[in-house]
Amino acid sequence: MLILGLAMFASASAEFKIIGYVVDWSGDQSASLNFSQLTHVNYAFVTVGSGTGGLNNPNDGLLRNLVAAAHAKGVKVLVSIGGGGGNNDTYFRAISANAGYRATFINNCDAMLVKYNLDGIDIDWEYPKEAPDPDSKNFTTMMTELAAKMHAKSKLVTAAVVGGSVGTFGYAIETAVFDIVDFLNIMAYDHAAAPHSGYDKSLIDLNFWKKRGLPKDKIILGVPFYGRNAAYGDMNYSAIIAADPTAANRDEYNGFYYNGIPTMQKKTKLAADSGGGIMFWESSLDTKSASTSLLNAIYNARPNPTALPAKAASKSILAPATLTVDMTDLQGRIFPAPYGTLIRYGRDATH
Numbered sequence: 001m002l003i004l005g006l007a008m009f010a011s012a013s014a015e016f017k018i019i020g021y022v023v024d025w026s027g028d029q030s031a032s033l034n035f036s037q038l039t040h041v042n043y044a045f046v047t048v049g050s051g052t053g054g055l056n057n058p059n060d061g062l063l064r065n066l067v068a069a070a071h072a073k074g075v076k077v078l079v080s081i082g083g084g085g086g087n088n089d090t091y092f093r094a095i096s097a098n099a100g101y102r103a104t105f106i107n108n109c110d111a112m113l114v115k116y117n118l119d120g121i122d123i124d125w126e127y128p129k130e131a132p133d134p135d136s137k138n139f140t141t142m143m144t145e146l147a148a149k150m151h152a153k154s155k156l157v158t159a160a161v162v163g164g165s166v167g168t169f170g171y172a173i174e175t176a177v178f179d180i181v182d183f184l185n186i187m188a189y190d191h192a193a194a195p196h197s198g199y200d201k202s203l204i205d206l207n208f209w210k211k212r213g214l215p216k217d218k219i220i221l222g223v224p225f226y227g228r229n230a231a232y233g234d235m236n237y238s239a240i241i242a243a244d245p246t247a248a249n250r251d252e253y254n255g256f257y258y259n260g261i262p263t264m265q266k267k268t269k270l271a272a273d274s275g276g277g278i279m280f281w282e283s284s285l286d287t288k289s290a291s292t293s294l295l296n297a298i299y300n301a302r303p304n305p306t307a308l309p310a311k312a313a314s315k316s317i318l319a320p321a322t323l324t325v326d327m328t329d330l331q332g333r334i335f336p337a338p339y340g341t342l343i344r345y346g347r348d349a350t351h
Contacts, residue, residue, distance in 0.1 A: 015039060016302050017220060017277025019185065020295065021080065022066060024058065026284035030065040033283060035073035037299040041066065042122050042185075044282065045083040046112070051094030053104030055081065055112065063116050076119035078156060079112060084126040092125045096138035106146050113155060120156025121146065122185070127162055127169040136172045140180075147180045156182045160222075163188040163201070164208020178214050185279045189224040196228035196257040202267055206274045219275030223267055225285035225294055227258030236285040241292050248292040264294050265301035272303040 019040040022029055033041070043063055049056040058079065070077045082088040095101040109121050123143065128135035147157040159177070161184050162169040173184075188205040189197040202221060209219055227235045235256045240247050247253040250260050259267065271278040278298055290296050 015277075016272060016304055017183070017279075018295075018298060018302065019220060019277060019279040021280070021282040023282050023284060024062055026282075028062045028065055029283060030062075030069035032288070033069070034293075034295060035070055035075045037295055038070075038073075038075050039277070040076045040078060040119075041070055041283075042078050042080040042279075044080045045124065046079050046081045047086060048082060048088050048091040048095070048105075051087075051091045051101070052098075053095050053101045053106075053108060055105070055108045058112070058116070067117055071117070076156065077116075078120040078122045078158065079116070079118055080122040080124050080160070081109070082124035082126065084124075088124075089126060092128070093135060093138075096128075096142040097134060102142050102145055105142075106149050109146065110149055113150070113153075118155070120158065120182070121150060122158045122160065124160040126160075128172040130168045130172040131174075133172075136174055139172065140174045140176050143177055143180050158183050158185060160185045160187055161209075163191050163205035163222075164212075170208055170212075175213050178212075178218065181218065183218040183220050183276060184209070184214060185220045185222050186275075187222045187281075189222060189281070190228075193228050193232050194230040194255075194257050195251065197224050197259060198251070198257075199263055199266055199270070202270060203274075206270065210274060216274065217276035219271075220277045220279045221267060221271040221275050222279045222281065223259055223264060223294075223298075225280050225282060227253065227256035229255045229257070237294060238285055238287045241287050241289075245292065248287075259294070261292070261294065261297040264297045268298045268301035269303075 017039045018037060019042060020033075020038050021042045021044045022033065023044045043058065043066060046058050047056045048054070063079075067077045082092065095105045112118065113121065123146070125139065128139040130136055143157065143159065150157045158181055159173075161173055163186055164170045178184075186205055186209060188202045191201060192198075202223070206219060206221060210216070225237045227237065227240055229235070233256075235253075235258075237258055240253045240256060240258060244253055248261050251257060251263050268278055280294070280298070283295070286295050287293050
């Protein structure tokens with residue numbers, strides 16, 4: 001009974017992360033998001049405002065609504081800074097190379113975190129260049145200093161990184177970063193048009209980071225909620241299903257390759273076996289129907305369906321505590337707590 005109780009608690013404590021990007025250009029989704037199926041949301045994007053450490057302002061009302069709605073359901077909210085396109089890459093290069101600019105950037109991140117009651121910062125630099133380019137070492141320095149500021153307040157620091165099967169950008173992330181961040185979101189998509197983001201590519205991408213030494217619980221598999229054709233044209237998953245509802249159980253529609261429900265659930269199981277969670281881009285591309293929703297498919301395929309809420313999942317199994325459980329004898333009679341048993345566990349446990 002003791003072994004069973006401890007096994008149940010260990011299973012519950014190992015939170016499987018489900019992280020959704022929420023983009024501000026799709027409007028306020030705070031009333032429509034299914035927060036009960038998420039552990040984290042990343043607001044996208046706050047763009048870098050200058051090469052000296054400035055940040056552009058988020059959509060104030062939208063972000064406040066998102067934080068309030070998410071926190072009411074125990075879901076953490078991070079702001080994702082950067083994104084592809086624009087001047088983000090150029091500005092990140094300049095900021096990371098200069099101690100004064102880094103300090104300004106980090107202070108601006110901290111001020112935004114306080115203003116909006118955020119749970120952390122996600123850095124989306126697409127992409128630092130591999131050594132001997134100075135980007136690689138400068139990225140490590142910037143993330144180290146950012147983490148020192150955020151972790152002192154028990155806030156998260158994460159980063160979106162390229163899938164390992166894309167060029168050499170993955171090697172630009174030094175292994176020293178692995179100890180700094182809370183986790184890395186692996187963008188296992190956009191590396192092939194047809195088929196786009198297949199299961200085999202995800203397996204390659206996860207193995208790339210695993211072999212480099214990224215701890216399992218920090219490997220978050222990214223999946224797309226959109227399709228792509230051979231001409232690199234995109235089609236939202238919701239638009240695909242609107243055109244053909246049966247496409248939910250396939251991975252191709254009219255030349256567009258995507259992840260239907262069976263593949264998405266297979267990837268969720270891969271993420272559980274080889275990593276610590278799954279991330280998707282992005283929430284507005286999903287359908288609103290439970291029977292075709294990709295988020296719903298991920299949620300139903302997740303491990304530990306009885307896992308603790310995100311707020312309580314951070315307690316370590318190593319921390320001494322008392323667990324109250326009901327007892328059942330071999331005849332099926334139940335002896336509910338507190339008349340059952342109290343189990344003491346932790347480093348100093350004796351029974």
